[in-house]
Amino acid sequence: MTALTQTQFYSQLKRYYGFYTGGFITFVIVLAILEQMGLPAAWIGYIFLGATIALYAGIGIMSKTADVSEYYVAGRRVPALFNGMATGADWMSAASFIGMAGTLYLSGYDGLAFVMGWTGGYVLVALFLAPYLRKFGQFTIPDFLGARYGGNVPRTLGVLAAIICSFVYVVAQIYGVGLITARLTGLEFAIGVYVGLAGILVCSFLGGMRAVTWTQVAQYIILIIAYMIPVVWLSVNIAGNPVPQLAYGQVLQQVTAKEKELNDPGTALGAAEASARAAHKAKQAEFEAKIKALDEAVAAGQGADFLAAERTAAGDPKDFPATVDALKDKWKKAADGHKKASGPVAAHATAFAGKGAEAKLLREKPDASAEEIAKARAEDRAESNKKRLNFLALVLCLMVGTASLPHILMRYYTTPSVREARKSVFWSLLFIFLLYFTAPALAVLVKYEVYHSLVGTPFADLPAWVAKWAAVDPTLMKAVDINLDGIVQLAELTLGGDLIVLVTPEIAGLPYVISGMVAAGGLAAALSTADGLLLTIANALSHDVYYKMIDPKASTVRRLAVSKGLLLVVALVAAYTASLKPGDILFLVGAAFSLAASAFFPALVLGVFWKRANYAGAVIGMTVGLGVCMYYMFITYPFFGGSPDNEWFGIKPISGGVFGMPAGFLGVIIGSLLSRAPAKEIQELVDHVRYPSLEGDIETKAA
Amino acid sequence: MQLTDKHREYWRRNLNLTGVLLAIWFVVTFVVIWFAKELNEVVIAGFPFAFYMGAQGALIVYVLIIWYYARRMNQLDQEYGVHEGEE
Numbered sequence: 001m002t003a004l005t006q007t008q009f010y011s012q013l014k015r016y017y018g019f020y021t022g023g024f025i026t027f028v029i030v031l032a033i034l035e036q037m038g039l040p041a042a043w044i045g046y047i048f049l050g051a052t053i054a055l056y057a058g059i060g061i062m063s064k065t066a067d068v069s070e071y072y073v074a075g076r077r078v079p080a081l082f083n084g085m086a087t088g089a090d091w092m093s094a095a096s097f098i099g100m101a102g103t104l105y106l107s108g109y110d111g112l113a114f115v116m117g118w119t120g121g122y123v124l125v126a127l128f129l130a131p132y133l134r135k136f137g138q139f140t141i142p143d144f145l146g147a148r149y150g151g152n153v154p155r156t157l158g159v160l161a162a163i164i165c166s167f168v169y170v171v172a173q174i175y176g177v178g179l180i181t182a183r184l185t186g187l188e189f190a191i192g193v194y195v196g197l198a199g200i201l202v203c204s205f206l207g208g209m210r211a212v213t214w215t216q217v218a219q220y221i222i223l224i225i226a227y228m229i230p231v232v233w234l235s236v237n238i239a240g241n242p243v244p245q246l247a248y249g250q251v252l253q254q255v256t257a258k259e260k261e262l263n264d265p266g267t268a269l270g271a272a273e274a275s276a277r278a279a280h281k282a283k284q285a286e287f288e289a290k291i292k293a294l295d296e297a298v299a300a301g302q303g304a305d306f307l308a309a310e311r312t313a314a315g316d317p318k319d320f321p322a323t324v325d326a327l328k329d330k331w332k333k334a335a336d337g338h339k340k341a342s343g344p345v346a347a348h349a350t351a352f353a354g355k356g357a358e359a360k361l362l363r364e365k366p367d368a369s370a371e372e373i374a375k376a377r378a379e380d381r382a383e384s385n386k387k388r389l390n391f392l393a394l395v396l397c398l399m400v401g402t403a404s405l406p407h408i409l410m411r412y413y414t415t416p417s418v419r420e421a422r423k424s425v426f427w428s429l430l431f432i433f434l435l436y437f438t439a440p441a442l443a444v445l446v447k448y449e450v451y452h453s454l455v456g457t458p459f460a461d462l463p464a465w466v467a468k469w470a471a472v473d474p475t476l477m478k479a480v481d482i483n484l485d486g487i488v489q490l491a492e493l494t495l496g497g498d499l500i501v502l503v504t505p506e507i508a509g510l511p512y513v514i515s516g517m518v519a520a521g522g523l524a525a526a527l528s529t530a531d532g533l534l535l536t537i538a539n540a541l542s543h544d545v546y547y548k549m550i551d552p553k554a555s556t557v558r559r560l561a562v563s564k565g566l567l568l569v570v571a572l573v574a575a576y577t578a579s580l581k582p583g584d585i586l587f588l589v590g591a592a593f594s595l596a597a598s599a600f601f602p603a604l605v606l607g608v609f610w611k612r613a614n615y616a617g618a619v620i621g622m623t624v625g626l627g628v629c630m631y632y633m634f635i636t637y638p639f640f641g642g643s644p645d646n647e648w649f650g651i652k653p654i655s656g657g658v659f660g661m662p663a664g665f666l667g668v669i670i671g672s673l674l675s676r677a678p679a680k681e682i683q684e685l686v687d688h689v690r691y692p693s694l695e696g697d698i699e700t701k702a703a
Numbered sequence: 704m705q706l707t708d709k710h711r712e713y714w715r716r717n718l719n720l721t722g723v724l725l726a727i728w729f730v731v732t733f734v735v736i737w738f739a740k741e742l743n744e745v746v747i748a749g750f751p752f753a754f755y756m757g758a759q760g761a762l763i764v765y766v767l768i769i770w771y772y773a774r775r776m777n778q779l780d781q782e783y784g785v786h787e788g789e790e
Contacts (some may be wrong), residue, residue, distance in 0.1 A: 109739070112757035116732060119762050123728045127721045131776070191729025243761060349754040353738035384740070392736055399732075417787045422773035429769055433762050440758035587783040683783070687706060690714055691785045 006416055010079045017082075021221050027051065028465035032513045041512045042186065049181065049515040052222065052523065053199040056215045057339055060203035063211035063678045068556050071208035071563070072139040072539060078213055078414040084427020086213045087411045089528035091118075091432055093169075094176030095589060097223060097525035100436070102497025104443035108348040110387065111443075113394045115436050117593075119429060120395070121402025126425040129403060130412040132608045132689045134421035137413065137701035140536075141406040141600065147700060148607040148685060149618040150678075152549055157622045159540045161599035162406040165592040166533045166540075167574065169405075173530035173591045174200075174578040179521045183502075187250025192580045196523070197575045200530050205564055212531045213414060219524035220431060226521025227350040227435055229443045230504040230514060237508055238448055244441040251448050255348055258451045263344045269456060276489035279482040287335035287679035294328055348447060352387040354380025386650045390547075393655035394590075400661060401593025404600035407529075407536040418692040429688045446500050449507050454479075455490050462488065469499060477503075480703040534574070538567035590654040591633060598629035598660025610672075611686050617672030632656035720775055724768045731761045732756040 003013065031044060065071055078086065096118065104111040136144055142158030177196030182189045203215045235244035239251055264270040297306035303324040310327065311320050321327040346353050357376040361368050368376075402408065411428075415421045453463065459481055469477035474497035479488060501522070505514040542563035547554055554562070602621050606613040637644040637653040651658060677683075688698050722789065735742060739753035780786035 109743075109754050109757065112754070116757055116761055117738075120728065120732055120765050123765050123768050126772055127724060249747075249755075251749075252754075253746075307772055313753075313775070349743060349751045351743055351753055388736070388739070392733060395732060395736065419787060420778050422776055426766070426769045426773050429766050437759045437762050573789045690717075691710065692780050693785050694710070694785045 004466065004576035006077060006079070009077065009458075012301065013079065013082055015223065017217060020218060024222060024225070028302040028513060028517055031516070032511055035513050040673050041516075042132040042515045044513055045186075045519070048520045049195075049523070052520050053195075055218065055525065056199055057202040059215045059218060060206050060211040063214050063269055064151050065207050065210050066557070066560060069558060070210045071560055072413075072543065073410075074208075074210040074213045074414045076137070077416050078413055080415060080420045080423035081427050082217050083213070083411060083420075083424040084431050085220040086216035087408065087424070087428035089216040089223065089524070090411060090437075091408060091428070091529070092223065092435060092525050093173055093529040094180070094522055094526035095172070096435065096439075097227065097522045098176070098180075098498050098501050101439040101442040101446070103502040104440050105446060105500050106373060106497050108346060109351045109507075111392060113391050114398065115440060117395045117398025118402060119432060119436050122375035122429040122432070124233070124399060124403035124424055124633065125408070125412075126422065126429075128605045128608065129409060130421045130425045131418045131692070133409060134412050134415060134418050135689045135692060139413065139543050141409055141537050141604075142540060143548075144232055144607070145603060145618065146548065147614045148545070148682065149613075150602070151615055151683065154603070154615065154618045154622065155544055155548065157619065157626075158600070159544045159628060161596065162540045163537055164407060165596040165599075166407060166536045167570075167590045168592045169407075170530055170533040170537070170570075170574045171577045173526050173533065174575050175581070176526040177523065177530065178578060180519055180526065183519060189581075193575050193579045194384040197571060199573055200527055200534065201568070202487075204531050204535050205567055208560075208563070209410075209535060212535055217533065219528040223433070223521040223524045223528075224434060226524075227438065227501075230508055230510060231438055231445070233510055234445050234449075234504055235441070238445055239356070244445060248441040248444045252349060252444050255444060255447050259345050259347045262451075262455075272456075272483075272485065272487060273489050273491060275485070276379050276483045276491040277342045280338040280491060283482070284335050284338035284342060291328060291331050291335065294324065294331070298324055305560070308498045319553050345490060348444065349592045352384040352391065354384040357383075358382070389649065390652055390655065393651050393658045397594045397597055397657035398590075399657045400597035400601050401595075401657065404596040404604070406540070406596075406600070407532040407591070410536060410539075413534075442499065442504065446504065446507065450493070450495070451490070454488055454493060457488050458486055459488060460486075463507075465503055468506075469503060484703060534567060534571055537570045539680050540565055541566045541570075553619065587639070587654060591656070594633070594655060594657030594660060595626065596656040598625035601661060602664035606665070606672075608686065608689060611683050612672055612677055613668055614672045614675060614678040614682075616675040617668040617670070620671035621664045621666075621668030624667035625660045627660075628663040629656045629660025630660050709783055710785070713779060713785060716779060717776065720779075724772055727764065728768060731756065731764045735761065756760065 031047065035041075035044060067075070069075055070455070074647075082111050100114060103114060110525055133141075133144060136147070138144065138147070141162060145158040146152070146155035148154075174197060177200075178189050178193035181192030181196050182186060189196065203211050232242050236242050239247035241247035261267050261269050262273050264645065265274040291424050294303075294306060307321075307324050307327060314320055321330050343355065344359070360377045363374060365372070412421045415424050415577060445655045454466070460478065462479065466477060466479055470479065473496070475494075476499040478494040480492055481488075482492050483489070502515070502518060505512075505518055542559065546562050547559050550557055599622050602625055603618045604611075605620075607618070632642045632648070633642070633653045633656045635642040636644060636656075638644070642653070647653075648659065667675040684698055685700065688694065688700060691697075735753055735756045739757075743751035743757070745752040747781040752756075777786075
């Protein structure tokens, strides 16, 4: 293959992946025919799992390499279009594929922070980083910090930050892999984790970046087909239009009208809803009374007796809480759940809804004085402003975090030129955009379906998928007739966010083979991201720590052996961590963005755009940025023993980066100005990265 | 390695372009979010405007920004003779 010119290589790739896409579609059609002939659903699940993992492994084996440049940066000849697809797959994780539409379903406008944040970041990548990193042309992000600022400390800080962000992120991916494998095949979660891990390893272990790149392209094709087909079908069913992104404007209006009706007790639907909400309210009061009794018993020193009495009253079930505190937590959760279900539905497209204090006041006290109304309004406004501030902060952190995550930035080392790197960011975002602008449409379409074919239906006539998913996992789907009228009300339904994408094929009335394909798509999303992340961590350790700092004379063979060994170790540690099912995984993923933004962004951007930035500035900026962000999370997040009372301006801990980033920028600037300007060679390096080609230029490219 | 005036001009034009595109990015993202409640009063083809921007509009603008930047910079490279050789 090395004898091919870039143009020939490009057309060969297009031909290969063209065949591949055709092959995948044929494969799905054949399975669909087999299903009609009576192939059981479980078999379809196994075949999808087996076939796709075998495929990824096959690409991995075909791309195995012993060449350093091939291993670290895929030989730097990945054409812009294909690097775009690989970046798309690298970027879109299980959270994007499965979770995104669910978040949008549950939080409407407020969920759009993720859609904007995870796409707008590419503008920063394109304008501030990708072309310059490509010109620099080494292997890792710490490489750039090391060369630009000199010395081992900036490099080490870079390695440290890269490992913290990527590790947190990879644990979440492997967790997703385990979950999907378990769903697809019925294997146990822990086994699912290791089966998925095998799929990840075969690929990255043999061929490093080269294998990962070509597998990610294949994975992108699967995941985008799997995402699109059910949504298009659903859109045809509901709106009679095969372009969901255009069609859902009308559907959104119908959804909004329905939401008004549900909130209006004057209508038949609204009255039924109000009765279900009242029943929730009564339940909430019941649990609150229980909690009060518990607190009194504990205060009187009779906690143990109270617990024993409650256990007996509940019929001594196995899963009864073992301590008074656990029992209190359980009740508190139940009371909160009922409280939430007793409130009105928020309109889908409404931005930053207030507390509803004014509406509540007028409902409970129609003759409220002007003063009381003004007070309630002020409360609503304060809540709404706080939501807006948090939305802005989250969008900023996600965007800057995107432009700082090493596994994404690394991908722009693999293009043949600066020119191609710039084009490649365009392709990356275009491919990501395809999924992200479909997710809000999907959320609205599913909401329409829930409002129209579930709400108002007798419990006996619910579609089959409701019972099926309720049996799989009650946190995903639950329907309880709380006001005992035999009819489903919205307040009686519990829908988990992760359900939305998984259930779409069934709502649309598609055969099981499409459900299998969606699961395979989710698996592709999780595996591709995990691949990229594992490689980033292993490379930071093997290249930056081992080769650059410990043994710069190491032979190629040894470098690759160390890298592969570390890959295995990191993968196993990550899988082990994931199999423990750590809580708060979503928070940790979000936190990775804030941390990356605080640690990397100031030093990377100023490194290119400000010649005066120097060693001291980088060290201070990175430490302070990361430090402030971690400190903020630590004092505000309950998991670390913090409390929301410590929040600055009411900003949630997940957006701690809004404080870390400015601190990082200030750190770099002040630190640099207080110490000597960088040496001439460093200034030349900056010129070198700024111009794609320069006469008498220095050379930084690593072979 | 000595930078000529031409080189400096290339870099200045790059900075200008970057600044303008960044300003557009800022407006479609943060300014629209800030006024989301007010903008949502405007409904186009069934979509409240701020909702539409968050779900599609801003994303389309991002894609266009990056497309334009790549195109323009690749032209500037040629114009100022700092482009890479063919590979």
